[in-house]
Amino acid sequence: MAKPGTPLFLERDGYRRRRMMDAIRLLVILGAGLWMIPLLWPTQGVADGQAVPTSKALLYVFGVWWALIAISAYLARRLGRIPAQTDDTGAL
């Protein structure tokens, strides 16, 4: 709930920062989702011959890792100083 007396909308800069924060929040969900994809891969006992080779698995897992690190670093840099009002309780 917006407190009475605070504006309902933000100027462009503030709006972008809010979306940065949203991105930070969402990043972890993205990471968890990507890292759980291997659960869908065929395992050795189930589908012989189609099993994913470990090298590919390694590349995938570490690739996701790199991506997360890179995005996280980018977002942290873009966000700059953490604003005082970090929740969407105020203006948007």
Place this chain on the structure above:
Amino acid sequence: MGKHVLLVEDELNIIEAIRFLLSREGWEVDTHSNGTDAAQVIRERKPDLVVLDVMLPGKSGFDILEELRSHEQTADLPVLMLTARGQSRDREMAEKAGVSRFMTKPFSNTEVLTAVRDLLYVHGQRT
């Protein structure tokens, strides 16, 4: 015979004085000294004029006057009111109640006689 005057007053000496004055002029003077039944007594005795004191035991002169005026028989009856309370408020109250003439004690005898004469004359003209 002269006219019939009813004097409603509780102070004996004043009754004595007014009776003396009016009798000498040839009027028939009747007296009553209680306020409570004064209006009734006036209607019974049918005087031609009433001399009414304001401060009476039992009922004030203003009340008696109002009662007289509200009654058909006595609505036009000439009433001379006498009061020892010399405030102008009393005069207003009396006029509002429909007094014919209002006099403050102590009065001069001639004034009273003149007033009574006038009242009786005017009344006689009208009737």
Place this chain on the structure above:
Amino acid sequence: MASLNALIAVCLAYVFLLFCVAFLAERAGMKGQMGWLLRSPLVYTLSLSIYCTGWTFYGAVGYAARSGLEYVTIYLGPSLVIVGWWWVLRRLVRIGRSHKVTSIADLISSRYGKSNALAIVVTIMAVIGVTPYIALQLQSVTSSLAIFAAADDGTFSQSTDASAAGFWIAVGLALFTVLFGTRNLNVNERHHGVVIAVAVEAVVKLIALMAVGAFVVWGIAGGVSDTLERIDASALGTWQIDGSRWAGLTFLSAAAFLCLPRMFQVMVVENDDERHLQIASWAFPLYLMLMSLFVVPIAVIGLDLLPAGSNPDFFVLSLPLSQGREGLATLSFLGGFSSATSMVIVATLALSTMVSNHVVMPIFLYLRQGGATQSGDVRNVVLLSRRLSILGIIGLGYVYYQASGGSSALAAIGLISFAGVAQFLPAMLGGIFWRGATRVGALVGLGVGFSLWVFTMLLPSFGPGVVLSVDTFQNGFLGIGWLRPQALFGIPGIDPTVHAVFWSLLLNAASFACVSLVTFPHPLERLQGAQFVNVFQHSAQTRGWQVSVAESEDLMIMTQRILGAREAQLLFQREATMQGRRGYLPEPTPDFLQRLERELAGSVGAATAHAMIGQIVGGTSVSVQDLLAVADESAQMLEYSSQLEAKSRELSQTAAQLRQANDKLTRLSHQKDAFLSQISHELRTPMTSIRAFSEIMRDTEGLEDREKAKYANIIHVEAIRLTRLLDDLLDLSVLENGQVTLNVQSGELSDLLDRAVATAQASESREIEVQREALRENVQLHTDLDRLGQVFINLITNAQKYCRAEKPVLRIEVSQLGKAVAVDFIDNGFGVPHASRDVMFEKFSRVGAEDGKGAGLGLAICREIMTRLGGDVTYLDGTGGTGFRVLLPQSQALAAQ
């Protein structure tokens, strides 16, 4: 061949270096220097690396050699947690900083109303969960020594030398932790030495592992693509991960990352700045990624090159050794050593804080009921208890290590430990996100989770037949089928680790939530809950201490004992300056007490600090009134409205008084009008007669002598009447102005009454029967008898005039009232109406509108006279008629001899 001695020498040198680094950092920190380094996000990130212990340093490769890529889940969980820092870590850090939280036990205890019971439970669970882990670190160090020794000449005896090494390592670690972990008490000053040492060790272990990995990939396998080929060609060549383990272990490691006491210590307690999280959010995943990057290659190459049967857990060591790269092996050893020691140091520090704050100090305070100010130096007690706790915990780890004898059971300890501390997760997350979480709910949840963890994970880990019987494994606890430790509720076939984590955490969370839903929290719990959950809304928060009894001096003494004299004085002086007071002692305002409590909480924990201040301030529990005061707006509103109420009551009282006064004035004014009319009437009536008759006598001729005499007499009587009236008025005026001279005589009351009765009866025509009691009237008077007689006459005349009874009777009663004499005049009339009583003694007042003949001066004159005589005349209530009482003071009424 590198000799074991050389290795030990390098090791000692390394330890010495660590001590020096820690010492310098500590000194720089004390002097406020090197802040850029000590408080840098880099150091913060590196200190987080104590997550990577000896178990992960060595064990990851072994894990990979056994289960392929699964080992990576141990790193994925923490990576996700820190990438998602915005959700949980930011909140934890903010709460930790704003509430001066000292440990995870303190956090949970503080959240649930500063419950010490909860703190103790969490502390005990943490000790049980982490001690084996400490033992594991000792084992990893001694085992790695053994590997070196085996490569050297085999004289290293697993049983004797290893345990000796383990002992000395334990002693060294204890020494380091005591030295740098308990130098100061205030968390604000942080353990710079420890953190820096941990950061250095983090760098060492990363470099060591990277070096070994690089050697393996480029030195042995011949490049990245070759390595990948060899990986695919090996036994680990295909994806063969159990899905439930993949997801379950990722979750478990994430939970443990948040809940491990040592992680909480570096992540929350040692955090200097929330913004460090921003850097750590990408830097720490990078660190973890690098730490795990070369694990699979090392495992695969190790499996290829090393003889079958060699322990894959130590491939990191044995692989360089087998290739004759002793320098690299030594570096690797130092990496493992670093991992193990940094973990032990921080874990011990965190645990000892918990044990000291939540177990030792409460007991100490309980034994010293006298309060913190009267006992000895609490600061020393706290330090001592913390040092003893450190020794105790490391000792416990060593004993566990000795008892388990380096059995293979230790290998599983890492995950078991993770699952144990993960039981804190529901209470912690529930506490910071859900205001409805209650203390009882947290206790029950922790209890259920911990019991299940012991039953399904810890005890089975010792193997069938050790603690739990084989029968229990197969047929369930006490033969109950659905209580099999690895197939709860009759669902078999789940991986044992996943099984234990799933059931324990599920039932933990479920019971926590359910019990929270049905229980009702204390006021303090609700307050803390709101503050924790809404930490971002009000970081400057409130919780009232009732201050009236608090003594600044006592607080000062106590604070000195905990923070040390200098810090305490600085703190108090700063506070006093803020309050605008000279000197050292500030007012114990609620704000100040709260800040002080936080400062102390940094040293001794929230619950203890609360208790200590509570002992001085009084009232350790928060009452509903406190809560009201805390919600100060509503309190102020209440106060304001009650003030308004009081004011309006006052106003309406004043208004009523004014109305009364006004009524009285109005009545008086009416009376005055009435009096003027009356006086006019009284004066004009006799004058009318006088004038009329004098005119008659003047104007009428021929009056008889008899008539003349009669009229002259009337004029005479009326003239006298006028004179009397004027006399009365003058009399009253004189009395009122106090110009009366009293003619004091002596006489009998009975005589006076005789005369008064006679006079009254002579002057007034109406008859009244007077009843008297001659005996009682035998009173000697010494006063102005004439004036008193006047009063009596007045009262008797009044009775004669106004008594409306058929047969008027007046009783005159004389009575002794203490030292005064009362003379009552009571007739059998109708009394005086209430409305007239308070004005009847006023002059001009006449009771009844038209009855009286008097001018209303009689009673006024009576009262004036009695006032002059020093007595009083009052209306007498409840006589059945009209009654007046004349009071004569003793001096004027001398009883007859």
